[in-house]
Amino acid sequence: MSYQHSMICHTDGIRPLAPVKWRGLDGLMSVYWDAEGQAGAHAYYLSPDPRIVIFFNDVSPHIRMSNRESGFGQHDRPMTRAVYVPAGVPLWTKFTSWHRFSHLDLHLHQDRLMRFLTPSVGSSSARSVLRRPVEIQDVGPIEALAGLLVDEVANPSKHSVYAESLVGSIATALLDLPQQTGEQANGRLTQAQMNRLVSRLNARGDYRMSVGDMAATVGLSESWFATVFKQTTGKTPLQWQLSRRIELAQTLLVEGHLSLADIAAQLGFSDQAHLTKAFRQTVGETPAAWRRMQLTL
Known part of the structure; x- marks a missing residue:
């Protein structure tokens, strides 16, 4: 069953440079953007479900982000290559200079993520993990997984379980999962x-x-x-x-x-x-x- 996300999004000064590519999956929505933002462009995002954003180029010198509307100048930070935004957490972004970028948005139903994580880490740990935001600059293999997913979103050629497994791999590589102790x-x-x-x-x-x-x-x-x-x-x-x-x-x-x-x-x-x-x-x-x-x- 495909999933339709319901994120609130307001942008100013940002425009797509090519048609958006997307694919709805079981409890997931994958969206690929190729876009540009003008100096001073800004945006606001709020979703009732968790969200992962992966950039395919370095945007940290050009985009700032904050979880407060009036946070720029005091509580802002550079946008990183990969971001996990927990459900219900607002995000404001602002361009400090013109920049062309491409990124993959993954909108994930929280129950779907819980079903995916619970068998491995337990329901209590899974709920805790989903409440913790993650922002990383060194994306490593996450970029390769995201590239494979973009190819499948743009030109579907395999069963949907393939794309869903890629999303699962991206999520487990990015989320702050507990490390197994030696005893476990x-x-x-x-x-x-x-x-x-x-x-x-x-x-x-x-x-x-x-x-x-x-x-x-x-x-x-x-x-x-x-x-x-x-x-x-x-x-x-x-x-x-x-x-x-x-x-x-x-x-x-x-x-x-x-x-x-x-x-x-x-x-x-x-x-x-x-x-x-x-x-x-x-x-x-x-x-x-x-x-x-x-x-x-």
Whole structure:
């Protein structure tokens, strides 16, 4: 399904030198411009969705940009070769001298970017990444990818998935994605991630979290989290969670004065029978037998 962007754009002193080339894709819009701006030309852009701009020549000596309408002279900076503008962030530009330029605009539906990034970095990290603007001058391989995309936009010759994969590669090369730690690269959670997870679990009254919530807590996708979690602890997330609840039940059985039914309710078990079954499977004894044994030691 193609995507129609709805960016607000006001320009003065900027004109295209050739017909605009564009192509609508699944949640994406690719637009190629060849244009010129006069000295003093200016523009304003605001989009409800994220946007990537890649220039095919150096515009930094000729174009200034600011996120404030009255920012020029105090809060402006040179326009860089590649820019990521988060959703809802306004951008003003101003030409300090005449300049001919060409650039690729990528308008991306935020949900489409979330679907693309989440399996690799997790929904929490993806949302954080999409809120951070990026401005780089050294575009490196991004320019080559953008050139391939412009060729496909101008003369479509392949399935749309090819163009969409190019957009995905450009986005991942440009966005400020978190670096994998050595532990994650080797398929293990870091101690800091485990500490966050334990703290979050302990803060819940019933000591229960979904696998999705656990993954979001440490900033990973659910599928990747499940894999590295088992390699880190030797248990699935739900097995580990159950073992911690049983450990807490043991503490309450020995140190507290709660009934077994009260302990079951406090730790999120459906009833006393559910706790007894889970306890026996984990410990090898019923809660009552285990408590009697502890009291005789």
